[in-house]
Amino acid sequence: PDVTLDLDRARRCGFPEVIFGEGKPAATIATIFDRLLAAQVRCLATRISEEKADLLRAHFASRKNPTARYNSLASTFRVDPHDAPPLERKGRVTVITAGTSDLAVADEARETLDWMGINVHTINDVGVAGPHRLPARLPEFVGSDAIVCVAGMEAALPSIVGGYVDCPVIGVPTSVGYGANFGGIAALLSMLNSCAANVTVVNINAGFKGGYLAGMIASKLHDARQRPQ
Amino acid sequence: PDVTLDLDRARRCGFPEVIFGEGKPAATIATIFDRLLAAQVRCLATRISEEKADLLRAHFASRKNPTARYNSLASTFRVDPHDAPPLERKGRVTVITAGTSDLAVADEARETLDWMGINVHTINDVGVAGPHRLPARLPEFVGSDAIVCVAGMEAALPSIVGGYVDCPVIGVPTSVGYGANFGGIAALLSMLNSCAANVTVVNINAGFKGGYLAGMIASKLHDARQRPQ
Amino acid sequence: PDVTLDLDRARRCGFPEVIFGEGKPAATIATIFDRLLAAQVRCLATRISEEKADLLRAHFASRKNPTARYNSLASTFRVDPHDAPPLERKGRVTVITAGTSDLAVADEARETLDWMGINVHTINDVGVAGPHRLPARLPEFVGSDAIVCVAGMEAALPSIVGGYVDCPVIGVPTSVGYGANFGGIAALLSMLNSCAANVTVVNINAGFKGGYLAGMIASKLHDARQRPQ
Amino acid sequence: PDVTLDLDRARRCGFPEVIFGEGKPAATIATIFDRLLAAQVRCLATRISEEKADLLRAHFASRKNPTARYNSLASTFRVDPHDAPPLERKGRVTVITAGTSDLAVADEARETLDWMGINVHTINDVGVAGPHRLPARLPEFVGSDAIVCVAGMEAALPSIVGGYVDCPVIGVPTSVGYGANFGGIAALLSMLNSCAANVTVVNINAGFKGGYLAGMIASKLHDARQRPQ
Amino acid sequence: PDVTLDLDRARRCGFPEVIFGEGKPAATIATIFDRLLAAQVRCLATRISEEKADLLRAHFASRKNPTARYNSLASTFRVDPHDAPPLERKGRVTVITAGTSDLAVADEARETLDWMGINVHTINDVGVAGPHRLPARLPEFVGSDAIVCVAGMEAALPSIVGGYVDCPVIGVPTSVGYGANFGGIAALLSMLNSCAANVTVVNINAGFKGGYLAGMIASKLHDARQRPQ
Amino acid sequence: PDVTLDLDRARRCGFPEVIFGEGKPAATIATIFDRLLAAQVRCLATRISEEKADLLRAHFASRKNPTARYNSLASTFRVDPHDAPPLERKGRVTVITAGTSDLAVADEARETLDWMGINVHTINDVGVAGPHRLPARLPEFVGSDAIVCVAGMEAALPSIVGGYVDCPVIGVPTSVGYGANFGGIAALLSMLNSCAANVTVVNINAGFKGGYLAGMIASKLHDARQRPQ
Amino acid sequence: PDVTLDLDRARRCGFPEVIFGEGKPAATIATIFDRLLAAQVRCLATRISEEKADLLRAHFASRKNPTARYNSLASTFRVDPHDAPPLERKGRVTVITAGTSDLAVADEARETLDWMGINVHTINDVGVAGPHRLPARLPEFVGSDAIVCVAGMEAALPSIVGGYVDCPVIGVPTSVGYGANFGGIAALLSMLNSCAANVTVVNINAGFKGGYLAGMIASKLHDARQRPQ
Amino acid sequence: PDVTLDLDRARRCGFPEVIFGEGKPAATIATIFDRLLAAQVRCLATRISEEKADLLRAHFASRKNPTARYNSLASTFRVDPHDAPPLERKGRVTVITAGTSDLAVADEARETLDWMGINVHTINDVGVAGPHRLPARLPEFVGSDAIVCVAGMEAALPSIVGGYVDCPVIGVPTSVGYGANFGGIAALLSMLNSCAANVTVVNINAGFKGGYLAGMIASKLHDARQRPQ
Ligand SMILES: Nc1ncnc2c1ncn2[C@@H]1O[C@H](COP(=O)(O)O)[C@@H](O)[C@H]1O
Ligand SMILES: Nc1ncnc2c1ncn2[C@@H]1O[C@H](COP(=O)(O)O)[C@@H](O)[C@H]1O
Ligand SMILES: Nc1ncnc2c1ncn2[C@@H]1O[C@H](COP(=O)(O)O)[C@@H](O)[C@H]1O
Ligand SMILES: Nc1ncnc2c1ncn2[C@@H]1O[C@H](COP(=O)(O)O)[C@@H](O)[C@H]1O
Ligand SMILES: [Mg+2]
Ligand SMILES: [Mg+2]
Ligand SMILES: [Mg+2]
Ligand SMILES: [Mg+2]
Ligand SMILES: [Mg+2]
Ligand SMILES: [Mg+2]
Ligand SMILES: [Mg+2]
Ligand SMILES: [Mg+2]
Structure with a gap:
């Protein structure tokens, strides 16, 4: 009840x-x-x-x-149900983290995408303090259906990722950091105020939601490609 | 310079x-x-x-x-440039408002979508205080590529919209209200904590961003439908 | 002393x-x-x-x-005192929860109402992500003297319940959730800004107060029914 | 539209x-x-x-x-509609203010109650700095169906009123004050944390809501007195 | 070093x-x-x-x-130093608590006053939910040199005490309470916004400071009484 | 009424x-x-x-x-009443400001003290950026009955004044400053957390309260000096 | 006085x-x-x-x-004094802005540096939404004595600038933006949580302070270069 | 990976x-x-x-x-690498603490400076409650290349240190204190609003960053002294 x-x-x-x-x-x-x-x-x-x-x-x-x-x-x-058939894979989502301390949240996103049957690629530890790291891996994420960008501290990464791509970037702020990060508020506000027009935001540490939204977009794109008008 | x-x-x-x-x-x-x-x-x-x-x-x-x-x-x-050709229309986005006081922000979203060449449909003033208003209009928004949901005060609307559809719902919190709405913080937090998995959020009063993200998704879906794999 | x-x-x-x-x-x-x-x-x-x-x-x-x-x-x-007589039951209060994680707070309300001698009915886990769940149970709560509505996260439920009834809805925000729920602030602000005119609010996790106020209203209504003017 | x-x-x-x-x-x-x-x-x-x-x-x-x-x-x-019949008056609500600066908010409550057809009595400027003022007027508010208590600054008044009566006290925090009143947050938090069990709260400056809830309670009590079981 | x-x-x-x-x-x-x-x-x-x-x-x-x-x-x-002479007692400070949960903070104040050599009297658990409790004990605190008033939750007590006396009332907000008390912020803001002109405030849970300031005032009054001009 | x-x-x-x-x-x-x-x-x-x-x-x-x-x-x-006798002056309060921008708040304190009949001395613009300014004027404030210390921005002054004297220092935070002063919150928090044990605090910009409390202390000390035990 | x-x-x-x-x-x-x-x-x-x-x-x-x-x-x-000699120029500071809306704050920094006699170079509108803009101008700022980086919204720029240089980067958060920028809090928190080790922060809109600190560093470096050990 | x-x-x-x-x-x-x-x-x-x-x-x-x-x-x-040569020491940084409770954060700064090869001098427990303590030690810090000033509670120290010196003062706010220190927010705001023009700020408890910035300045000054123009 x-x-x-x-x-x-x-x-x-x-x-x-x-x-x-x-x-x-x-x-x-x-x-x-x-x-x-x-x-x-x-x-x-x-x-x-x-x-x-x-x-x-x-x-x-x-x-x-x-x-x-x-x-x-x-x-x-x-x-899964005992006799569930194997999941057919579809779409393409990239999960990018700013630092290795963001991995737990990123893996919740990845696991959610896996459960949805989406193809996932991950790129880790390419935060802005080493500004050459992200552009070096452009080919790995530039054709994504959607990108999940997981970052704590000042969370500058989604804005920069957003500037390179033509797909939605779903920012997942994390509570990684200390002091005036206020448990992730700094990262959350940073992402909400992103000057990149294609960045949207979910709750602090909400790897699930970030993954779910990216997966929903990738899934619809897959279906559209299969069923042209 | x-x-x-x-x-x-x-x-x-x-x-x-x-x-x-x-x-x-x-x-x-x-x-x-x-x-x-x-x-x-x-x-x-x-x-x-x-x-x-x-x-x-x-x-x-x-x-x-x-x-x-x-x-x-x-x-x-x-x-526009003097000799710009007419924009070809594509995709389908619905903009939904909770109250008539949210119209200015919603129209920034609609105008952005128009500039992107997206087909937009609007549904106004269907907030939760009259709970029958939203379900009555289900057929108008249920097949959208993406939904922009604009709401102030307690901003309950995106969560409910989210429960009816299989597309991303982009919540745009507005500063409509007074007192403990704190200029839109109440609506923002409400949307960030939405129990609907397909709700994502942009900045307070950010009609532009809400429209832009929805338009980007609709545009990619349109392209996918045109160019099947 | x-x-x-x-x-x-x-x-x-x-x-x-x-x-x-x-x-x-x-x-x-x-x-x-x-x-x-x-x-x-x-x-x-x-x-x-x-x-x-x-x-x-x-x-x-x-x-x-x-x-x-x-x-x-x-x-x-x-x-109770050793020889306390059995409590006569009166009035009718419904306690509604958004999710099963809100049960502890709801049960503090229910226990308080029981101590006051009020008849209590509970409806659990009918939050807005599944929007058909609440209307399906309308007959169970529509004639209440008062309703205690317990919800965390974005706490959209009291606004919707409020739109269906002609009695006070006492919102009890809970700290259920994480990240930008800020220990219940999101739910509290959501309820304070409810666009439903009959929603009032008590402290975060204040099941006791929610139950007490509903019980006081039900008790006065019971007495008024017994002692007509 | x-x-x-x-x-x-x-x-x-x-x-x-x-x-x-x-x-x-x-x-x-x-x-x-x-x-x-x-x-x-x-x-x-x-x-x-x-x-x-x-x-x-x-x-x-x-x-x-x-x-x-x-x-x-x-x-x-x-x-009103041209030919609306005169409103029959019912119930008894008292609106109490802490200071004369709270009058505008209190009058929104009083006007709402008048529109609902409720009998309203007002008691003004009986805040706690002059602690003898409230008890001196106990006979005027002790038999109310509900009390709307409007106060700014530290908003101690609802807790004290609550300690004298057996009916709901609906606190309406106002933005009266300056500095660390933070536009009414101090009064709002004070009321939410009231140690009186029968105090509930609405939004800052929400005279409408305070009046509406009190009027709804008074109206139901009136009906119960008319239609005994 | x-x-x-x-x-x-x-x-x-x-x-x-x-x-x-x-x-x-x-x-x-x-x-x-x-x-x-x-x-x-x-x-x-x-x-x-x-x-x-x-x-x-x-x-x-x-x-x-x-x-x-x-x-x-x-x-x-x-x-104390091994051979410290007994402390001569002076002045008169009253420490008043709103509830028994405030006792730890109040006792830090009392202990500080004791260390300063001040005569202290304590009155406990006279918060406003039982509004007759404080006036009943007026004779015990009305002639104080200074009053330390310790209260959590909505902290209405100092304002009321202030209205009865002609000496400084030093409010010590406590973190007693839960939810929207925010670890004592509600009580702190309440005291800072007191409409009683003779209420001043120290840090949350700062029993030491409340006691110290009251003791300093009592000590100076004692000296003034001993050394008339 | x-x-x-x-x-x-x-x-x-x-x-x-x-x-x-x-x-x-x-x-x-x-x-x-x-x-x-x-x-x-x-x-x-x-x-x-x-x-x-x-x-x-x-x-x-x-x-x-x-x-x-x-x-x-x-x-x-x-x-004043037409025939009010001249006010007899008593006690000694010093009002100290950190900067010339704090003068309006300080003058509300001084005017309140004047109305109370207290002797007031003012020392202006001795904030800590010029650390020699305050000690140079020690003789002017060291024998005060109470000190009102008015400061905005980081409000370091009361802590330092407190370290030089044996009387209460009543801090009045002002909203002077910009940005992260948050309308006086920075100064308020600074004073509440003062490491000087004799610093107490009133509301932001509350010159009246700061003056009133200092005046009350000075008045009682004056009376004690007149009426020795 | x-x-x-x-x-x-x-x-x-x-x-x-x-x-x-x-x-x-x-x-x-x-x-x-x-x-x-x-x-x-x-x-x-x-x-x-x-x-x-x-x-x-x-x-x-x-x-x-x-x-x-x-x-x-x-x-x-x-x-200046009537007969002030011309200021000798020294050092090298670069002032960088994220967007053209940050120019007023940046110019307060530049004017301060000019008053200090420092050589200033400015680079405007190179925020992260266009990620190629900043690296394209690396030669203009890479040898600076200190950099003042002025940015509003999510203020990602200082972190990225910091990753390219071996000098202090003084972040000046601005109130540019709207909604959840909270008058510059988002930018301030972003800079305080910068993952670049050489980023330090001054108050919101504090162009003066940003310029002053950079100028002080450049001035000391100039003197050190003139007076080798 | x-x-x-x-x-x-x-x-x-x-x-x-x-x-x-x-x-x-x-x-x-x-x-x-x-x-x-x-x-x-x-x-x-x-x-x-x-x-x-x-x-x-x-x-x-x-x-x-x-x-x-x-x-x-x-x-x-x-x-270190097995065969790392001994570090040559350079520059001069002073680390100053307000109280002994700030030592852990200060030592993170000192350790960082040591790792950078900078000469460090420490001065402990010279907070403002004892205002003679800091000036007494002026000779120890007046010629520093940069100063790291570590303080909690009201963090008045950096403003005062700043008034004595011609070098950057890097404030490191600590979470030392309780109640309205809000985990270091009070100290952080205090430092951000410092009226001393040469005070800049890093994150709460960020001893590393404070040390790093001071070390970077000292290192550049050392190099400038070695390689005159
Ligand atoms: N002053 C007020 N404060 C809060 N809610 C109100 C106020 N006035 C009207 N309302 C409520 O706001 C709801 C939505 O209003 P509207 O924006 O007019 O569609 C109405 O149904 C009323 O219940
Ligand atoms: N500037 C002020 N700041 C704070 N309290 C004040 C101020 N001026 C007067 N008061 C107090 O406010 C109380 C209530 O004021 P009133 O609203 O006039 O009834 C008075 O009894 C005074 O103690
Ligand atoms: N519980 C307390 N709350 C606030 N301040 C205190 C407390 N106990 C001691 N102090 C003050 O803190 C100052 C600095 O303390 P310390 O960190 O011991 O050097 C002392 O001089 C006291 O005035
Ligand atoms: N725009 C500014 N922002 C922050 N501090 C400033 C600014 N302009 C001047 N100051 C500092 O404020 C101190 C006190 O200023 P004053 O109120 O003029 O006595 C001066 O010594 C300056 O160091
Ligand atoms: Mg790394
Ligand atoms: Mg409407
Ligand atoms: Mg469920
Ligand atoms: Mg009055
Ligand atoms: Mg008790
Ligand atoms: Mg000055
Ligand atoms: Mg631009
Ligand atoms: Mg010490």
Whole structure:
């Protein structure tokens, strides 16, 4: 009675409901997953701690579902219906990080894109203090359907990436830094005020949302390429 | 010497540089436009006051360019090269407002989309206080390439719109409201924390950016439909 | 000497003093409860940790008072005078949550309403990302005396609930979320700026206050129905 | 096309839509009012400047509707259908102000209550610096259905009023004060943190909302007294 | 070399330096105390944790100084020169708290006043939710030289105390509360905006400063009474 | 009916009510003053604009009261009963400013002290950028009963003044500065965090409060010197 | 008496006192300048409005000092002693702006450097949205003694400049932008969190300070080059 | 693949890349160091916890590099190439702290300067509450190339130091203090608003940046003295 699932989500929105793991006991998450799996949904939960992951792993072991897997860097947990067919891959998204300390957030984005069946390429640690690093890798990201740009501290990277490309750049501010970074506010404000017209922003540390939006764009582009008018 | 134009922008990013009108004298803007027009660029400037618009109108009258036009609701100024061919229309973007007080910001988005050559449809004043208003108009926005959702006060609208569609919803928070709206912070935070996975956010009152991102997505989708793989 | 009880509260305000448990040692709370029980008051303390609850349970076990009970979800502790008569139930309040992560705060509201003798109905996990969930349950909440609406993140729910009913909607913002939710500020501001005219707000995570106000309204309505003019 | 009226509001919520006047041209407001009057709705608009009021007055003079009236203290504009029957009065709400500088906000509340047909009593300038002033007037507010308490600066008044009564106290923080009042934030936070359990809060300077909620409670109590169970 | 003591402080300011214990290792504090004791100074350190207190107690036990004492409620540590004469008592300060959760901060004030040799009287738990509690104790505080008023949450108390007396009221905001109390900001702003002209403010949780200022005033009044002009 | 005077204030608090002029029409202030004068009160109003001062001057000219006077630097208005005896002077307060831009706030303090009958000495423009300026004037402020220290920008002055004296230093932060001074927040926080134990703080730009508190202390010290125990 | 000049400043700090013009009447500034000129000081005042400049120009015309000059872009006013020798130029500072809207602040820096006798070079409008613009001008700034980098919005520029050079980069955040730029806070936080180790920051819009610090460094480098060890 | 080193940094910026240790696993840091050492770079990492230091020490012990060393006060880790020649010392920087609680941040600055080969002198605990302490030590800091001034609480020290010297003063605000220090915001704002023209600011607790900038200035001055023009 405490849960009201939205099983119609994939029809309306293209992808099924993803579970926000914070503040939910492992048992609640297991129940939700069981119900989603029964409806043939591939499941993804974000913000899952190691402790909850252990309980979930045990739960799906007891249910003999071998697809359950935890990504401890991204803090995501996934499990598929027993007989789910392999996911066909589509589109092209690049995930770029400013520094190696941004990797956890970036991996939540990458994992989300993987769950959506999107092709992902990652470019790490090309922040602006070494200004030659980003242009050197232009060929790797210039033809993307969408770019997820993950950065903390002053988060200058999305503005610069935006200046090189003709696709949306989804900025994911991170809480990486200290002092007047105020837990990611500095990066968030920086991205919101980007002078590059193609930069949009999601919540601080919201790797999931950054990945989801990029994946939605890539997915629609893939479909448009398949089904020309 | 005070201006360093980026004439290569359209090649790299798909659309040419747009001029941010605030803090620039009309004479500076006129000079920039003259140089852009000489390079055959269709020009758009945002955040242009009535006073600056009068000076710009006079400038282009003296240059016998009849395409100069000011939109006083959107505070935008546009002018095209004398012999620019008519713009071919493409894609489909819907701009939705929560209340009639949000119209100025929404019209900056609409004008930007028009400048990009995108087909735009608008739905006004369907905020949540009258919860039946939005679902009643579902058929008008459900097949959009992207949606720009403009809302002030508590800005609940993008989350709800997001729950109905399979395309990106670009939230544009406005400063409409008073007191603890803090000039749009309430709406901004509301959108950043949206529980709908397909909602992304731009700066407060940034109708231009909201329109630009939606237009970029629609434009790429149009191209993909034309050039299937 | 450190405590100055307000034993006249029930006469002036309709309900006796409730104890705020944070920052008070268990021994102090036990002393306060003993004095309230001696004055024939049904006792409620909020924000009681598991540790303090254990000490309080032991205290009332030693006093042979079997009514002592702890609600670990709501973090409330209650104990009645030995010979308190059963509470007569009155009024009708609905507690609605946006997500399952809001349950702890909602249960503090529900427990407070139970202590006041109010009939409570709960509707959980009907937030806006699945926009069909709330209207589907309209019959369950449309005739309420008052509604307590508990939501975190962007807290769009109270505005929408407000648009369906003719009773006060008391918004309780929660700290559920992360990043730019700023510990509940986003939800608080969202509710304060609600465009629904019948939405009022209490402190972040203040399930107690939300429940208390709804209970006071329901109680007065019950009395008015009993004693017509 | 820019306006989507919610003509069903009175049936769902008990009272018709009220127009938020800020950011709407007088002509738009006149159009909305004409359509509401045609639907036999008594009209109220808030936050109307002297300039807009002049235009609205002229509009309704030309339509020979003598009921149009502007309250320049409250910044409200009202107009009734030509043949609207006199409003029957019901319930009892008290509006209390801390200082004479809070009068404009309080009068918006009083005007809203008057529009709802509620009996209103006002008590002014009884803030805490003169602590004997409030208790001296206890008989005037102690039996209220609801109290609207309007205060700026440190806004201590609602907590004290709350301690004397058994009805909801709706705090309306004002921006009265200077410096670290931060445009009403000090008063808002003070009310949100009230140690009185029956204090709830609306937006800064939101006299309309404070009045509306109190009026809704008084109206329901009146109806309950008329139609006993 | 890391410490530069201000041994002249008592001559200039009337009282010697007090040690701020946070962020200083116990060994550093012990060294400072040894040097102050050698200069015949009565020592006080504030914000001393239990762990540091244990180390300091051991240090002074080894030095056979029996005057070392820790107050775990106030988190203060004191030690006197071996042969310090008894302190003569002077003046009259009242410390008033709004709630029992404010006691730790109030006791830091009381301990500071004790160290200064001031007569202190305390009145606890007379916050405004029970509005009769404070006036009932008027005789206990009306003739004070200065009042320290310690309150969290909405901190209405100092304004009301201020309205009853002709002496300075030093408000000490505490971090007691939750949610929108923002760690004491609500209480701080409330006190800064007090409409009572005789209320001044110190830092959040700064019991030391509140006590020190009240003690300085009482001490000067005592001296003035002894040495008439 | 809109005003509830506190004519008992002088008996309780030592000095009569002072009128806060902001947000009150001149006519209201004139009425209040007439009633206070009838009760033989010397009147002071703060935050009076030039426009209101003109109206008040005309009012008292028509009443043939020659004592009405406006201080346009301090924005204060004063008027005495016709036959008020000359004020006897007492105590010693020093008002110190950091820069010449702080003079308006400082003069509100000085005018308040003058109204209280206190001897005031002022020292201007001795901020820390010229560190020799303050110590050079030590003899002028070292024996004060209390010091009012008025400073904007980083407001370092009160901490330094505090280190030289044995009396309370009442810091009045001003909004002087720009950018990250945030309208006086920088100065306010600086003073609240002063490492000098004898510094206390009032609201931003609250010259009135700073003067009032210093005057109250000086007045009590004067009385103590006159009436030894 | 309201002014306490620091005539010793040039000896201690290398350059004489500069006058902060805000909040000082023109007459006060004229008096200060007269006294500084009498002491043979070259005078500079910042933040001078057109109105004050007119009064100052008239003043120095009447004193027959032809050196008085106002820079209306920078809002600075300068005047030299009648017989001041020509300033010898030294060092090399580059002032770089992100956009043309930052020019006013940049010109305050440039004017300050000119007053200090420093050689200044300016590079305008090379913000990151056109990422090729800055590297194209590397030869112009790579050998600077210090760089002043003036930027609003997301202020990414200083971090990138910092990555190219071996000299201090002094970031001057501007209030250019709108919405979530919060009057320059976004730019300020961005610069404070710069991942480039050689970026330091001054106040929002503090062109004066940025220029002064760069000038001080260039001046010391010049002297070191002249007087080798 | 997760790391993109900037091995060209020393050529461009004068000093090689320093590793920000927070959020990077020890193994990642060890890998980075190995690669830097292979390129003959002297390595420095900041914000290294005791746990990571233990792992790094073990790593370099296994690699038989005896130069690895951890500074637990500064939280820095350093290691040099096996055969690195001794560092030649140059320049003169003074690091000044306000209180002993600021030592950890100051030592990060000192360690950074040591790594850069700069001569450093430290002066501790000379904050303004004891105003004679700083001037007494003037000879120790008056001829510095640059000064790093580390202070928490109200951070008045840099303004005063700035008034005594002709070199840049780099303020490093610390989070030392409590309550309204807001984790260092008070100190940061204080320094940003310094009325001393030669004070610039880095991030809260950014001892590294403060040291780096001072070292860069001292290094350039040293080179200028060696290579006169
Ligand atoms: N002064 C006011 N403060 C807050 N809400 C208001 C105010 N006046 C009207 N409203 C509400 O704002 C809603 C949306 O207004 P509108 O922008 O007119 O469509 C209305 O339905 C009213 O409930
Ligand atoms: N709890 C406290 N709150 C604020 N200031 C304090 C506290 N305890 C001591 N102080 C002051 O802090 C100053 C500097 O402390 P220290 O860091 O010990 O040199 C002392 O001179 C005291 O005036
Ligand atoms: N400039 C001022 N700043 C703060 N408080 C003031 C000021 N002027 C008067 N007051 C106080 O404000 C209280 C309430 O003022 P009023 O709004 O006039 O009833 C008075 O009792 C005074 O103590
Ligand atoms: N535009 C400015 N921004 C910041 N500080 C300034 C500015 N102009 C002058 N100053 C400094 O402000 C100090 C105090 O100024 P004053 O208020 O004129 O006494 C001067 O010594 C200058 O160092
Ligand atoms: Mg790196
Ligand atoms: Mg509407
Ligand atoms: Mg759910
Ligand atoms: Mg009054
Ligand atoms: Mg209590
Ligand atoms: Mg000066
Ligand atoms: Mg440009
Ligand atoms: Mg010390």
